[in-house]
Amino acid sequence: MNTRGLRSQLKDSVPVTGLCPQAGPYGVQDSLRRGFSSVKNELLPSHPLELSEKNFQLNQDKMNFNTLRNIQGLHAPLKLQMEYRAARQIQRLPFLPSSNLALDTLRGTDDSIGFQDILNDPVLSEIMGDPHIMTEYKLGVL
Amino acid sequence: IMATVSVCQYHRGGFSFENCKRNALLEADINKLGFSSPAARKTGTTICGVVYKDGVVLGADTRATEGMVVADKNCSKIHYISPNVYCCGAGTAADTEMTTQIISSNLELHSLSTGRLPRVATANRMLKQMLFRYQGYIGAALVLGGVDSTGPQLYSIYPHGSTDKLPYVTMGSGSLAAMAVFEDRYRPNMEEEEAKRLVRDAIAAGIFNDLGSGSNIDLCVITKGKVDYLRPHDVANKKGVRTGNYRYKHGTTDDTTHHTLTCFFPL
Numbered sequence: 360m361n362t363r364g365l366r367s368q369l370k371d372s373v374p375v376t377g378l379c380p381q382a383g384p385y386g387v388q389d390s391l392r393r394g395f396s397s398v399k400n401e402l403l404p405s406h407p408l409e410l411s412e413k414n415f416q417l418n419q420d421k422m423n424f425n426t427l428r429n430i431q432g433l434h435a436p437l438k439l440q441m442e443y444r445a446a447r448q449i450q451r452l453p454f455l456p457s458s459n460l461a462l463d464t465l466r467g468t469d470d471s472i473g474f475q476d477i478l479n480d481p482v483l484s485e486i487m488g489d490p491h492i493m494t495e496y497k498l499g500v501l
Numbered sequence: 502i503m504a505t506v507s508v509c510q511y512h513r514g515g516f517s518f519e520n521c522k523r524n525a526l527l528e529a530d531i532n533k534l535g536f537s538s539p540a541a542r543k544t545g546t547t548i549c550g551v552v553y554k555d556g557v558v559l560g561a562d563t564r565a566t567e568g569m570v571v572a573d574k575n576c577s578k579i580h581y582i583s584p585n586v587y588c589c590g591a592g593t594a595a596d597t598e599m600t601t602q603i604i605s606s607n608l609e610l611h612s613l614s615t616g617r618l619p620r621v622a623t624a625n626r627m628l629k630q631m632l633f634r635y636q637g638y639i640g641a642a643l644v645l646g647g648v649d650s651t652g653p654q655l656y657s658i659y660p661h662g663s664t665d666k667l668p669y670v671t672m673g674s675g676s677l678a679a680m681a682v683f684e685d686r687y688r689p690n691m692e693e694e695e696a697k698r699l700v701r702d703a704i705a706a707g708i709f710n711d712l713g714s715g716s717n718i719d720l721c722v723i724t725k726g727k728v729d730y731l732r733p734h735d736v737a738n739k740k741g742v743r744t745g746n747y748r749y750k751h752g753t754t755d756d757t758t759h760h761t762l763t764c765f766f767p768l
Binding site: 404405406407408409411412413415470471472473474475476477478479480481 | 513514515516517518519521522525599603606607610611613614631634635636638
């Protein structure tokens with residue numbers, strides 16, 4: 360996972376203003392990385408489920424941690440989140456798909472199957488990011 | 502350019518909404534020209550279930566429609582969920598098929614994890630949580646029935662995720678016709694033959710009074726330790742046999758010369 364992703368976890372999970380802000384690291388329209396932009400693309404989701412599906416795992420985790428905190432106290436979600444953070448760092452090279460086995464085991468999704476495993480499985484994706492650019496982006500030198 | 506664009510987006514599995522805007526635009530254009538976009542294959546259906554003395558009887562018709570055309574004259578609408586739980590599906594055919602297969606896999610993994618025979622309530626809970634997550638966009642209306650350690654149970658599950666636990670349920674476009682039969686003749690703790698006859702008559706009412714249902718009647722009788730999958734239980738609509746033979750007899754001489762006669766018909 361790229362290090363820039365950490366900042367998004369501090370923000371509200373559902374972005375209210377702008378779905379995919381086209382600004383890159385310099386604050387202007389980043390055509391090279393995000394393609395052409397249009398006002399309609401940014402303001403409206405293309406499908407009512409798009410937002411809810413994008414944040415589904417995040418919302419599930421939040422709900423579960425809240426319940427856990429109410430039942431067992433603050434220590435339980437704190438310890439679990441530390442384990443999640445450690446498991447999330449076990450990744451292959453940036454341009455290769457990772458199995459996320461430790462993360463799945465922690466979440467309990469290793470013995471359940473859903474549409475995310477059947478449709479558009481990242482393991483079977485036909486396009487791969489350019490290895491050089493992906494590693495440069497991950498290391499922050501791009 | 503393709504490679505650099507995908508750098509920032511973490512590739513996630515599941516539904517992809519990339520083409521939704523394009524599809525909406527195409528739909529508007531096609532409707533302006535006067536054509537209609539292709540329709541998904543639906544199982545405009547009659548499905549029903551009834552709880553009797555020893556278990557559950559599920560019934561379904563076998564017609565699948567694509568708009569106004571019959572796409573499949575003998576499709577199977579009673580899906581396997583686990584050895585003691587079966588599920589009938591109405592609505593979009595692909596949605597019911599995939600949903601029941603996913604839940605069947607999940608239930609198998611769950612029962613391997615617990616070491617016990619799966620319960621009908623577990624399948625019900627999994628189905629309703631998945632259907633609610635997709636807010637009714639997955640068009641699957643299901644009748645779930647089975648026998649487990651707590652006894653025979655029957656649930657009806659609607660596309661938006663609400664469920665009802667009842668002794669007799671009907672779903673699909675022919676549900677009103679089937680429910681009329683149930684309301685007239687249902688009584689608690691029936692015998693197996695009476696229950697099978699009741700379900701057969703209810704599905705037949707749906708087949709003959711609803712355009713979306715037709716062909717044969719499939720039945721599934723689930724009791725403790727035994728499942729009878731009767732397909733077909735009743736061929737209510739047999740395709741007709743051609744009465745005349747219009748072929749030439751074998752050995753007839755071929756006519757190679759053609760003569761044209763103009764006939765004059767005064768009008």
